[in-house]
Amino acid sequence: MMEMSALEQRLTELEMRMAFQEQALMEMSDALAASRMEATRNAELLRRALDDMKQSRGEFFADPDNEPPPPHY
Template identity: 45%
Template sequence: MDEQHVAQLVERVVELEMRLAFQDDTLQRLNAVVTDQALRIEQLERRFELSLTDLKALRGLLYADPSQEPPPPHY
């Protein structure tokens, strides 16, 4: 191999290493974003379930069984 060919190979290897480093950094940042989003989704799901539980309890209070209500005073 002549020196020019070796220099081209070294240049290509360096370029590949730089690309790999950039992709590795990008992958780590994306992983951090996905992890944060997964945690946020879990928090929102818990809040949503609590809200549904509260809503069901309120519905039970607001819309009581009519058969258990006393008759109106004019009866």
């Protein structure tokens, strides 16, 4: 009977460890999902910023062929 108690204790301990591991896996999965969502948002923000920079650069550095000649010509 003493062996059965030790066996039950080991089984209970293993079940508790498994439950903690399952909880840890769920937390890591949630963290990974949140990280991926944040990375997607950051990539979109970067893309928009680069598009804005390209557009602004186009406004600052207009095509010289479309510019009127300087007044001294």
